[in-house]
Amino acid sequence: MATLLCNERGVKLTAARRQVLELLWESGCPTGAYELIETLQQRNARPVNPPTVYRALEFLITQGFVHKLESRNAYVVCIHPDRRHACIFFICADCGVSAELEDERVADLIDEDANDRLGFHVTGRVVEVQGTCRQCTPAEP
Amino acid sequence: MATLLCNERGVKLTAARRQVLELLWESGCPTGAYELIETLQQRNARPVNPPTVYRALEFLITQGFVHKLESRNAYVVCIHPDRRHACIFFICADCGVSAELEDERVADLIDEDANDRLGFHVTGRVVEVQGTCRQCTPAEP
DNA sequence: GCCGGTATTGTTATGTTATATCATTCGACC
DNA sequence: GGTCGAATGATATAACATAACAATACCGGC
Ligand SMILES: [Zn+2]
Ligand SMILES: [Zn+2]
Ligand SMILES: [Zn+2]
Ligand SMILES: [Zn+2]
Numbered sequence: 001m002a003t004l005l006c007n008e009r010g011v012k013l014t015a016a017r018r019q020v021l022e023l024l025w026e027s028g029c030p031t032g033a034y035e036l037i038e039t040l041q042q043r044n045a046r047p048v049n050p051p052t053v054y055r056a057l058e059f060l061i062t063q064g065f066v067h068k069l070e071s072r073n074a075y076v077v078c079i080h081p082d083r084r085h086a087c088i089f090f091i092c093a094d095c096g097v098s099a100e101l102e103d104e105r106v107a108d109l110i111d112e113d114a115n116d117r118l119g120f121h122v123t124g125r126v127v128e129v130q131g132t133c134r135q136c137t138p139a140e141p
Numbered sequence: 142m143a144t145l146l147c148n149e150r151g152v153k154l155t156a157a158r159r160q161v162l163e164l165l166w167e168s169g170c171p172t173g174a175y176e177l178i179e180t181l182q183q184r185n186a187r188p189v190n191p192p193t194v195y196r197a198l199e200f201l202i203t204q205g206f207v208h209k210l211e212s213r214n215a216y217v218v219c220i221h222p223d224r225r226h227a228c229i230f231f232i233c234a235d236c237g238v239s240a241e242l243e244d245e246r247v248a249d250l251i252d253e254d255a256n257d258r259l260g261f262h263v264t265g266r267v268v269e270v271q272g273t274c275r276q277c278t279p280a281e282p
Numbered sequence: 283g284c285c286g287g288t289a290t291t292g293t294t295a296t297g298t299t300a301t302a303t304c305a306t307t308c309g310a311c312c
Numbered sequence: 313g314g315t316c317g318a319a320t321g322a323t324a325t326a327a328c329a330t331a332a333c334a335a336t337a338c339c340g341g342c
Pocket of ligand 2: 132134
């Protein structure tokens with residue numbers, strides 16, 4: 001999947017990059033860079049330095065395979081890396097999972113505010129919601 | 142202003158806290174914690190350690206006088222600290238200024254998505270927009 | 283005024299996240 | 313096989329943030 005997209009785009013999903021992406025898939029949760037470093041280290045049975053992982057993350061983010069959760073300093077796989085999208089992250093403060101949702105309406109409102117009220121030219125949006133997921137929210141009485 | 146609100150709320154705007162708030166007001170821009178530390182150090186002509194500033198920031202954020210910009214690791218004064226509000230930050234990548242805008246509609250859409258699509262209980266929202274402000278955006282031809 | 287408890291600040295150390303820099307290796311192409 | 317640019321390795325350090333405990337300030341009751 002990511003391999004295909006990389007081929008199409010003429011960029012290389014090298015071993016290091018693929019490994020980081022796999023780790024994030026397996027984790028399923030937003031994961032910190034240093035946690036990735038540790039896991040990689042164990043798997044490869046040799047030292048992995050921060051730049052290795054940060055460079056891989058930079059690539060994966062640029063290619064749209066991974067998002068950074070700014071409010072957590074954590075990284076998570078994108079659920080639809082094949083197209084540009086305006087997404088919202090819902091991050092559970094209890095169990096740590098995050099859910100990515102697409103909602104053009106939010107992006108449109110933001111862009112509208114930017115244009116009409118500020119004359120601001122939008123290049124990117126960070127929308128991250130804190131709270132508790134369904135599993136971690138006790139049912140209403 | 143902040144002094145009044147603190148009195149109402151029965152909390153103290155001590156010297157350290159007031160100084161940090163003043164610095165942020167003067168700066169007018171999102172400012173990093175370590176920049177605040179340096180400036181404080183110079184003004185007071187004595188060493189200022191990180192916990193001093195981080196504790197002040199924590200207080201100011203709790204009281205709603207200051208916001209943290211997660212995507213910048215920077216802190217900025219709130220433009221309407223007297224009431225709870227759902228705000229959006231527009232951050233210029235060029236000159237660094239940020240504009241805070243209130244828009245309930247965005248918050249409502251987010252909450253709607255959270256409820257209807259995820260069963261997610263929202264406790265907080267981070268909405269930060271990257272781009273260029275009016276001054277830094279060349280006029281259309 | 284003094285005492286005792288609580289909030290705040292000082293101090294030191296350390297944890298966590300991220301990047302700069304330069305050397306080395308890899309891989310495609312000629 | 314030699315050349316060039318991309319990618320990785322390796323070391324160091326920058327930037328951001330908190331833990332832990334000691335010292336001090338503040339405020340009530342006495
Ligand atoms: Zn995505
Ligand atoms: Zn949860
Ligand atoms: Zn505000
Ligand atoms: Zn600007």
